[in-house]
Amino acid sequence: MKKKLFAFVFAIILCFSSGICAYADDYLFEEISPLLDGAMLLTDSEKNEVNNSLAKLSEENGMDFAVVTVLADELGSTDITVYADVLYKNYYHNRDVDGTVILVYSHGGEGEREICIVRYGKAEDEFTDGKTSDIVDAVKSEIISGDYAQAFSVFVKESDKVLNPKISWIVLPICLAIGFVIAFIIMKAIASANKSVRNKVNAAEYVRSESLNVVDGSEIYLYSQTRAIPKASSSNSSSRTSGGGRATRSGKF
Amino acid sequence: MSTLTEQKCPCCGGAIEFDVSSQNLKCPYCDTEFDIAAMKQAEEAASAAAADDSVSWNPQTAQWQENEADNINVYVCNSCGGEIIADHATGATSCPYCGNQVVIKGQFSGELRPDLVIPFKLDKKAAKEALKNHIKSKKFVPKAFTDDNRLEEIKGVYVPHWLFSGDAVANINFKGTRTRRWADSKNNYVQTSYYGIFRSGSLEFNNIPVDGSTKMPDDLMESIEPFDPDQAVDFHTAYLAGYLADKYDVDVDACYPRANERVKSSTSDAFRGTVQGYESVVVDNMSMNIANGSYKYALYPVWLLKSKWNGKEYTFAMNGQTGKMAGDIPTDNKAVLKASGLVGAAIGAVMFGIYCLATLL
Numbered sequence: 385m386k387k388k389l390f391a392f393v394f395a396i397i398l399c400f401s402s403g404i405c406a407y408a409d410d411y412l413f414e415e416i417s418p419l420l421d422g423a424m425l426l427t428d429s430e431k432n433e434v435n436n437s438l439a440k441l442s443e444e445n446g447m448d449f450a451v452v453t454v455l456a457d458e459l460g461s462t463d464i465t466v467y468a469d470v471l472y473k474n475y476y477h478n479r480d481v482d483g484t485v486i487l488v489y490s491h492g493g494e495g496e497r498e499i500c501i502v503r504y505g506k507a508e509d510e511f512t513d514g515k516t517s518d519i520v521d522a523v524k525s526e527i528i529s530g531d532y533a534q535a536f537s538v539f540v541k542e543s544d545k546v547l548n549p550k551i552s553w554i555v556l557p558i559c560l561a562i563g564f565v566i567a568f569i570i571m572k573a574i575a576s577a578n579k580s581v582r583n584k585v586n587a588a589e590y591v592r593s594e595s596l597n598v599v600d601g602s603e604i605y606l607y608s609q610t611r612a613i614p615k616a617s618s619s620n621s622s623s624r625t626s627g628g629g630r631a632t633r634s635g636k637f
Numbered sequence: 638m639s640t641l642t643e644q645k646c647p648c649c650g651g652a653i654e655f656d657v658s659s660q661n662l663k664c665p666y667c668d669t670e671f672d673i674a675a676m677k678q679a680e681e682a683a684s685a686a687a688a689d690d691s692v693s694w695n696p697q698t699a700q701w702q703e704n705e706a707d708n709i710n711v712y713v714c715n716s717c718g719g720e721i722i723a724d725h726a727t728g729a730t731s732c733p734y735c736g737n738q739v740v741i742k743g744q745f746s747g748e749l750r751p752d753l754v755i756p757f758k759l760d761k762k763a764a765k766e767a768l769k770n771h772i773k774s775k776k777f778v779p780k781a782f783t784d785d786n787r788l789e790e791i792k793g794v795y796v797p798h799w800l801f802s803g804d805a806v807a808n809i810n811f812k813g814t815r816t817r818r819w820a821d822s823k824n825n826y827v828q829t830s831y832y833g834i835f836r837s838g839s840l841e842f843n844n845i846p847v848d849g850s851t852k853m854p855d856d857l858m859e860s861i862e863p864f865d866p867d868q869a870v871d872f873h874t875a876y877l878a879g880y881l882a883d884k885y886d887v888d889v890d891a892c893y894p895r896a897n898e899r900v901k902s903s904t905s906d907a908f909r910g911t912v913q914g915y916e917s918v919v920v921d922n923m924s925m926n927i928a929n930g931s932y933k934y935a936l937y938p939v940w941l942l943k944s945k946w947n948g949k950e951y952t953f954a955m956n957g958q959t960g961k962m963a964g965d966i967p968t969d970n971k972a973v974l975k976a977s978g979l980v981g982a983a984i985g986a987v988m989f990g991i992y993c994l995a996t997l998l
Contacts, residue, residue, distance in 0.1 A: 549996045549997050550996075551992075551993050551996055551997070555989060555992050556985075556989050559985040559986070559988040559989040559992065560981065560982060560985035560986075560989075561985070562984075562985065562988065563980075563981040563982060563983070563984030563985030563986075563987075563988060564977055564978065564981030564982075564984075564985070565981070566981065566984055567976070567977040567978075567979075567980035567981035567984055568973075568974075568977040568981065570977075570980070571777070571973045571976050571977045571980070572973065574776050574777070575776060575777045575968045575973055577775060577776070578775045578776075578777070578778065578965065578966040578967070578968050579965050579966075580771075580860060580962075580963045580964060580965065580966075581854075581856050581857050581860045581963050581964060581965050582856055582859075582860060583855065583856045583859050584859040584860075584862060584899060585899075585902055586899050586902035586903040586906060587842055587845045587896075587899035587900055587902070587903045588903050588906070589862065589863040590842050590843055590844055590845045590863070590903075591840060591841070591842055591903055591907065592841040592842065592843055595839075595840055595841035596838065596839075596840050596907050596908075596911075597838045597839050597840070598836055598837070598838040598908070598911055599837055599838045599839075600835070600836070600837040600838070601834075601835060601836045601837070601911070602834070602835045603813070603832055603833070603834045603835075603912075604832060604833045604834075605830065605831075605832055606830075606831040606832060606833050607830075607831055608828055608829065608830040608831070609828070609829050609831075610826060610827070610828040610829075611826070611827045611828075611829075612824040612825070612826050613824060613825045613826075613827070614823065614824050615820070615822075615823060615824060615825060
């Protein structure tokens with residue numbers, strides 16, 4: 385029932401976004417919650433938690449953050465970025481914020497799932513393709529393990545890290561320790577020059593020059609061995625959406 | 638017992654020494670110089686006209702235990718009559734009483750006569766200076782060690798060496814590899830091809846020195862190589878004047894293996910250099926024999942310097958021909974740790990700075 389309701393609401397949104405209303409570009413619907421769980425993946429308490437964390441993230445950073453889940457069947461042939469564009473156009477466009485970040489997750493069986501994070505406005509500068517790709521990968525690994533609440537929590541945490549990078553001071557003693565080990569190896573190598581007594585390995589200084597006489601030589605092919613090393617590649621890709629946002633998507637998984 | 642010989646100045650009768658700078662014999666008392674060849678002729682004339690040698694032998698009065706006296710010889714200094722005790726290998730030494738330089742004649746005559754000698758080209762002063770520079774050039778040397786006063790002994794010694802020459806005839810099998818890389822959309826591929834490589838031929842070696850004295854550490858003598866045998870001259874006891882010398886106490890047969898080892902290594906390297914176009918080449922197996930092999934017995938000049946620090950003795954050797962110095966120097970471990978701490982802190986700070994920049998940007 386809830387799925388049918390969502391599909392109906394979304395169809396209405398699509399109709400309006402198709403340009404039927406002349407003032408669609410400037411008209412904002414009433415505000416919606418940051419989390420739109422169309423695929424019904426979360427419990428009520430999980431929804432509250434994610435909603436609160438998204439709202440807090442938005443308020444602290446002056447940007448809008450949203451998470452949308454949709455069933456792959458419902459999506460059909462429609463591109464996942466269209467969802468994001470529609471939401472942005474109708475709920476986040478022209479708001480008094482620095483930018484908007486929308487995560488859309490299309491839920492389905494294995495090989496049908498997809499994650500897409502679309503950035504609008506100034507959020508494109510903060511959330512570069514590389515950083516967004518990292519967030520997509522982090523969310524993807526939680527979704528693969530089946531913990532959707534954790535996946536969206538990771539989205540919030542990683543987004544916060546991008547906007548508010550924190551220096552971990554525990555790295556300082558680690559850097560100093562590594563530095564000491566490197567320096568010690570170098571100093572020991574320098575000190576090893578103090579030992580100058582060693583046997584000669586060969587008699588190179590006593591070879592009569594140009595006395596090498598090669599009378600016979602041959603080179604024969606024996607055999608070959610071939611190794612195949614699988615490429616470690618990220619299937620993430622980034623592109624501009626039709627709605628003016630910058631999208632990074634995981635590809636189907 | 639053998640007789641002793643001394644090089645006496647025909648002008649004033651003082652003990653003459655071999656002078657490094659002029660490469661002649663020089664009397665330190667009247668400054669007269671004598672050409673080696675001229676001294677030879679004078680000696681031959683003197684021995685033809687001389688009456689019997691004045692040789693005096695002291696009977697041994699002490700009671701030696703079995704084998705205790707086997708390696709000890711006692712001589713009498715012709716200048717002061719003092720007893721000089723030397724081991725069986727000593728060829729030239731100095732009287733402990735009057736400092737007179739003496740050569741034990743029998744040690745370098747007949748079959749024991751060296752074929753060649755490289756005279757000293759550098760004097761004691763140069764040896765001291767070289768040691769100073771050798772220590773100065775090293776890092777993390779304890780400050781107390783650099784004190785000059787700790788130099789306990791410095792002596793010029795002719796060290797007996799066996800010189801080996803010959804042709805190394807070798808057959809060597811190598812294993813070589815070549816690598817090809819390519820990729821498609823899914824994988825990177827690495828193909829390693831193995832080849833068997835054969836080389837046969839010869840390589841000539843001249844005058845590979847092997848230390849013929851048990852008193853001299855082999856690694857110390859090899860560390861101050863090379864000597865230039867082209868500057869060697871025919872042996873004469875006159876060159877030993879003013880210096881210590883030992884005859885060999887390691888037979889040529891015992892020195893062959895060391896020479897063979899070095900020849901084998903150089904032969905393998907030389908033939909390895911003819912194998913081109915492979916990413917890696919290793920020796921699979923090798924057979925070698927020596928053709929036209931010969932050996933000579935030579936005395937090479939070495940300055941030995943001994944220093945004591947922290948209850949431990951440190952021996953340095955300088956090539957008396959080229960000036961090359963070798964000798965292990967102690968390391969101040971506290972200084973190493975202190976430097977590691979300072980440099981490590983700088984490296985750590987740079988790494989942390991890079992981490993901060995990467996995080997914030």
